[in-house]
Amino acid sequence: MNTTNLIAALLAWGMLGQANAANTLVFCSEASPAGFDIAQYTAGTDNDAAEPLYNRLAEFEPGGTLAVPALATAWEVSADGLAWTFHLREGVKFHHNAGFTPSRALNADDVLFTFNRMLDPQHPFRQAYPAEFPYFTSMGLDRNIESVSKTGPMTVVFRLRQVDAAFIQNLAMNFASILSAEYAEQLMASGKPGDINRRPIGTGPFMFSRYQKDAQIRYKANPDYWAPAQVKLNQLVFSINTDPSVRLQKLRKNECQVTLNPRPADVAALKQNPRLKVLEQPGYNLGYLAYNTLRAPLDQLAVRQALDMAIDKPRILQAIYQGAGQAASNAMPPTQWGYDPSIKDAPFDPEKAKALLAQAGVKAGTEITLWAMPVQRPYNPDARLMAQMLQADWAKVGIKANIVSYEWGEYIKRVKKGEHDVVLFGWTGDNGDPDNWLGTLFSCASVGSNNVSQWCDPAYDQLVTQAKQVTDRPTRIGLYQQAQQRLKQQLPITPIAHSTVNQPVSAQVEGFVVSPLGRNSFTGVQLVD
Structure with missing residues (x-):
């Protein structure tokens, strides 16, 4: 077996040693996600698990709260504030994964599927796979969005009943991640609509590989990501550890390179470790x-x-x-x-x-x-x-x-x-x-x-x-x-x-930014010697 195949086999068998050997970053997370259909969930654990997989029309700038273009390159708001028109990015590909091969790039139909499923209790996919959307409803979007329609293959219009001053901020949140309408159709046809939650497909920088509850989630780099310079890791692994002492032990041994939520009593010692960095930010x-x-x-x-x-x-x-x-x-x-x-x-x-x-x-x-x-x-x-x-x-x-x-x-x-x-x-x-x-x-x-x-x-x-x-x-x-x-x-x-948020990371990690919104994003993150 050659070196490349050996590394692949070790990764597949869960025998990961030094992460740098395969340009793999391990994140020691604190709990198992409930699923990957992120519109159904609100917890930070669920958001973290979905973050590598998806994009939204707009997204928050790294380390900030400003909504910037993502799957939409631009948007306009009507004079009365009730119509929002989004222009979609050309050439964005959904993941080739989970037995799914997309036949087309992202278009307006994907945006319509994503939001109409949440808007319409009688939506065919929602009937086949019943789900609740707590964020969407708790912000009143189910009542305030009158319609989502397309005026062309790459243009989508949201019509509101009332002005919503936070609308673009809301659409930058994880629950508004854009799903593949084509994948949903395939799941419906195969009688497996629940796989949208178990075998996720998105446009994000990483593709889903596998998930073992209370153990790990594995992702692999998306070779077709629309912003290729932002994918700097071959593999991303979430190692799930509820015990903070276990997370810190793994960080010190370089068995993971990023973790979260250290006990306050451990922070001073972490700051003294030359192989680590502790990123600190006032808690939002x-x-x-x-x-x-x-x-x-x-x-x-x-x-x-x-x-x-x-x-x-x-x-x-x-x-x-x-x-x-x-x-x-x-x-x-x-x-x-x-x-x-x-x-x-x-x-x-x-x-x-x-x-x-x-x-x-x-x-x-x-x-x-x-x-x-x-x-x-x-x-x-x-x-x-x-x-x-x-x-x-x-x-x-x-x-x-x-x-x-x-x-x-x-x-x-x-x-x-x-x-x-x-x-x-x-x-x-x-x-x-x-x-x-x-x-x-x-x-x-x-x-x-x-x-x-x-x-x-x-x-x-x-x-x-x-x-x-x-x-x-x-x-x-x-x-x-x-x-x-x-x-x-x-x-x-x-x-x-x-x-106060203290986030310990390996000194080898570059590009990781503590988000005021509590997101752990690995877009643009890399490991250096």
Whole structure:
């Protein structure tokens, strides 16, 4: 067997040694994705797994939040703001993979398939492969997009019912990744529409090779990528490791070259290692506690206020974040434009909390469930310990919190169904617009998806809806600040912290950029000696 064939065989058998030998980069990720049909999912783990495979009409510039041309080379907006016309890039090829050989390049039919599947519950593919699209619906796009049509083979027009100031930012998000209509037709004909989620086809810089749950995902370079200079790796491997100590051990041994979410206590030592770099950025994120407002006794504002003021937040920040985070009092980070700095937390006051609970008729010893994430997230480095500290705080005011956890994918699914009483959750901003926080997480439309508090407040909803329908930024800021005040008053969540993002990488890695949007992209990334 010659050297080339030997390397290929070792890769195929999972016997990867030094990654540089085959120009292979290994990313130590923290959890298994639920699937690869990214329109169905919202978690960062799912977005990371889909990122190498797909492109959108517009995409965010590396390391920023500006939407720039991608599969669309240009777009125009009508004078009334209701019609968006996109001009598609010529010659973009879908992957030759998973038994699929495309007969044509990207065209308007692919864009129409991608969005009409989400828009139309009666769409033939959606009937054959039922799916929900939480991001699309939580942002109200299912109601606001009146139609998606083509005016030529390479021109697509979106018609809106209302002005959407964040529309281009929304289309740059992963849920709007463009799928192959031709591949979908082949799957329908073969009776395997679910393979769109298991055997993905996109236009991205890497092609899907294989996935073993809780072990690894393998990708290979796309030889036909429309921006060939951005593909600098032959192979990309996601090594799935839920334990942060295992991820760091592999990084130190060069068994992976990029990882994420180190424990705060490990950061100083990582920075001293000459073979590593630690990329640092202020966190565009929020770790928070969400109260299920549809469940007694949490449906009472006084109860939520009591639980909120019984939390010793400084103690939690010291123990969990260890200097790598700042206390959060608002529903979005201070780095987000439109943030209201006047919002403050209620003072820590266990005695007042006891009185509020008594007035609400909640007896000492009342039990609730407190759900804790099973994985590290950028906004919460140790959810289990945080849950234990909350449990102790609430025990002092007479509330018995029983800690619950599930595998990450199952956890998300059950939380969105509202099975919890109180849940530790969080968010990293996706598109740089306040609506991605205040609308996506707390609007009535997002109940059942990203609004895990199940909170629907008409006064609040009117404010965030109105803010999205105007394009003047000062006007939008005023409306969003009113919404933040209303949210703080009604308290469907307790904000805990905004964490600093520390991302360790091998010194051999060049071109990797920490995204403020929490994306781990390997486009343009290379390994050097």
